Amino acid sequence: MAERRCIFCGRLADIGMNALFRLPPDHRRVPDDIYRRYAESRGIYGISTMMPDVCGRSSPDFGAMSSEDGKPVLITKTGRITDILVCPSCHNELYRDTDDASVHTAVVFGTAGSGKTTLILTLTESCVTRQFSSDNHYRYILNEEIYDGHDLTEAAHKSVAGTAPADLREPVAIYRVSEASSDEKVVCDVLHDTSAGDREDDYAVGTALPFASDAAHYVYCIPVDMLSKAVIFGSESEDMLIRRDLYAMTRAFAYSDKTPVLDIVITKFDLAEKCGGAGEDIYNMRDSENALKNYLYSAYPAVREMEPFFSGMRLHTFSAAAAAEDETAVEKLYDALFE
Amino acid sequence: MNNNRYSEDAYEIVCPYCFKRYSNYNALFVDYRNTAEEVYPEYEEYLKYFLGTEAYGGRKMPLYFRKRANDGIPNVFAAGTETDEVSYVRACPHCCNILPALAGKVKTFSVVVTGSDDAERSFYIASVLHRLNRDMMSGFGASFMPADLKTANMFFEQYEEPLYASGLVPEAAASISPLVYEFNRIGAAAPEEWKGNVVTYNSALLYIYNIDRDLCERYPMIAYNAIAQANGFAVISDLAEAAPSDDPAYDPWLGYLTDTFRRIFGSSPAERPAALIMTKADKVFTDDRKWTAMIKTDAADKAEKLFPTSAYRSRSDKAEAVFRTRIPSHYSAYSALFAKESSMYFTERTLFEPKDDGTAVINDCKVTEASFEWLLSRFSVLPESVTKSFTITM
Structure with missing residues (x-):
């Protein structure tokens, strides 16, 4: 049975006989108030545009289902043709071509103000709008209605300046194709943003972060200014905070058979030399992952204790402000996450 | 098993x-x-x-x-x-609350932490769980972690963060929602001998209830049930409050405790492990030289090495002898409520000295963890003769 994994809710969707399709926006069978109630039941309030209708084998409008170039196509009774597949659970479009979510999904965690949204926007902006120079892979962002070329750059710059939105409620999905001249979709990388409210209890994690249970990468952002002062002041409170955060992350995959890799990203790295404390030492360690790792262990014993719960731990450094000058650093981070 | x-x-x-x-x-x-x-x-x-x-x-x-x-x-x-x-x-099919993931898979124990209003009950829970969470692995080769995210968040926000991050006294956080912890000795497939002591359970689920008088009045059914179902008690008394006067009316908590336990267990003493913790012991009986010596930190350090059975039992007996003569009403109440064989007195210095600005100076105290470990050892989760001791360093 052919299946795709929905990037929004993390469920596997059948794209064979039980596939569900999105109908063109002018095909509106269900009244608006029912759509509104449906949206509100899914936690979307005050929507201005109604969701388009969907149609499947059991729908009254169903006419026939066929296949064009291996892609399933639905024809309604009234003759409308559609090939846009949607997830039967959340009615979002199925962007992935495969059921494999394990390699190409990263969920970004971190304390408030640690630069989660900035990390996502800068990564996306660097690889999509400007294109990495060193490879011939063409990448484009998927949910363009939210972040088209112009808005994305603006959002990234705003984010660096500290005026970005608090969190991105939609995942950012990036398509990679094999050659710049080809438009064959190969891989769909997805970056999910989170906020602290998602981690209220185990059940809230299940409903707010359903995609997290199958993700392969859990990115945890630690700002460098926090890290630089940790050893000197021996702050137990920050260690507790990190312990709680890492514990919450383990609960997100507790009910699945996947064990993600923990990618710890030291954000705001350009401030390392200026922020005092051991910042200068951290800056000098930037090329040695082992040295940074040892420093992190001594600063936060919680990291060492929680590490066995993940299938591995890697350390990265990241600076959104320096990303404009140094593209290779961002590219390196992107490759480390997804390739 | x-x-x-x-x-x-x-x-x-x-x-x-x-x-x-x-x-x-x-x-x-x-x-x-x-x-x-x-x-x-x-x-x-x-x-x-x-x-x-x-x-x-x-x-x-x-x-x-x-x-x-x-x-x-x-x-x-x-x-x-x-x-x-x-x-x-x-x-749960009865109350529809979400169960901990380990429920029904391992042995479950519950501990009720109760005490008079300013007997540093929340401090006790905060310090014990904070330290056990960190040191159980190095001390016993076992993990002691929250069993669900709600517990992790509640413990962080109500206990750990105020005390260890802000230096504040944790607010009285008596709640009908328990702290659910899981104890797990990693990689042990069968009940193993731990330094010559058989441990029955290599993994266990532990419910910790923080119950005070106010909670008993607001939710009597739940508080009384928690006490009735508890496998062990940590009863914390404010010795400075009890000692100046032997009048039971002076310490209303004592009457209340007696009344509650009598209603639940009847007239016979509860034969369940009970750690009777007397805080602020350095502030009372200062005229008694032996008592003062026992309370001193260095004496506590020596006793720590032989935790818990022999040294703590003798320490407990000494304290009991003092209480019998100095605060007979408390002594008689406790001995009537808790069976002597299954209870132990833990005397502890003042855990913290609150200052005027709401912050607190926290003393280095060691016995608090010991009392909790003693309870765990009575549940056959930890071995009986443990030489490990923990210290609280701020």
Whole structure:
């Protein structure tokens, strides 16, 4: 049975006989108030545009289902043709071509103000709008209605300046194709943003972060200014905070058979030399992952204790402000996450 | 026994919220990825009653279902949902609260921490769990961690963060929502000998209730049930409050404790492990030289090395002898409520000195953890003669 994994809710969707399709926006069978109630039941309030209708084998409008170039196509009774597949659970479009979510999904965690949204926007902006120079892979962002070329750059710059939105409620999905001249979709990388409210209890994690249970990468952002002062002041409170955060992350995959890799990203790295404390030492360690790792262990014993719960731990450094000058650093981070 | 871990019949589920006991076959399942369509105000009220919190505003009700016979999943700890997903999240069929993941898979114990109003009850819980969470691995080769995220968040926000991050005295956080911890000796398949001591349970689930007088008045059914079902007690008394006057009316807590335990257990003493912790011991009986020597830190250090059976028993006996003559009403009340064989006195110096600005100077104290470890050893979770001691360093 052919299946795709929905990037929004993390469920596997059948794209064979039980596939569900999105109908063109002018095909509106269900009244608006029912759509509104449906949206509100899914936690979307005050929507201005109604969701388009969907149609499947059991729908009254169903006419026939066929296949064009291996892609399933639905024809309604009234003759409308559609090939846009949607997830039967959340009615979002199925962007992935495969059921494999394990390699190409990263969920970004971190304390408030640690630069989660900035990390996502800068990564996306660097690889999509400007294109990495060193490879011939063409990448484009998927949910363009939210972040088209112009808005994305603006959002990234705003984010660096500290005026970005608090969190991105939609995942950012990036398509990679094999050659710049080809438009064959190969891989769909997805970056999910989170906020602290998602981690209220185990059940809230299940409903707010359903995609997290199958993700392969859990990115945890630690700002460098926090890290630089940790050893000197021996702050137990920050260690507790990190312990709680890492514990919450383990609960997100507790009910699945996947064990993600923990990618710890030291954000705001350009401030390392200026922020005092051991910042200068951290800056000098930037090329040695082992040295940074040892420093992190001594600063936060919680990291060492929680590490066995993940299938591995890697350390990265990241600076959104320096990303404009140094593209290779961002590219390196992107490759480390997804390739 | 531990060999039966995760087997379906070895242990029963004990609901931490409504205290019902039932077999693994009766648990409800929760559709982990779906909520009900509507927000039900009654559900909010219900959560507020059972969990004592208002942090669940606007939460939609979970969808509950019973495991179907033909869902293709052989064990009772998982069930297939209507959308053909596998749900591992279980709920109590009586009160519909979400159960801890280990419920019914391992032995469950519950501890009631109770004490007079300013007897540093919350400090006790905060310091004990904070340190055990960190040092259990190095001390005993076992992990002692929150069993669910709600506990992790509640402990961090109400206990750990105020005390260790802000240096504040934790507010009296008596709650009907228990702190659920799991104890796990990693990699041990069978009950093992630990330094010559047989440990019965290599993994256990521990419910810790923080109960005060106010909670007993507001939610008597739940508080009384928690006490009645408890496997052990940590009773914390303010010695400075008790010692100046032997009048029971002076320390209303004593009368209240007697009344509560009499209602639950009748006239016979409760034969369950009880750690009777007397705080602020350095502030009383200062004319007694032996007492002062016992309370001194260096003396405590020496005793620490021989924890807990012999040294602590002799220490407990010494304290008991002093209490018998100095505060006879307290002594008689305690000895009537708790059987002598299963209880032990732990005397402790003042845990913290509150300052005028709301912060507190926290003393280096060691016995608090020891009392909790002693309780765990009585449950056969930790070995009896442990030489490990913990210190609180701020």
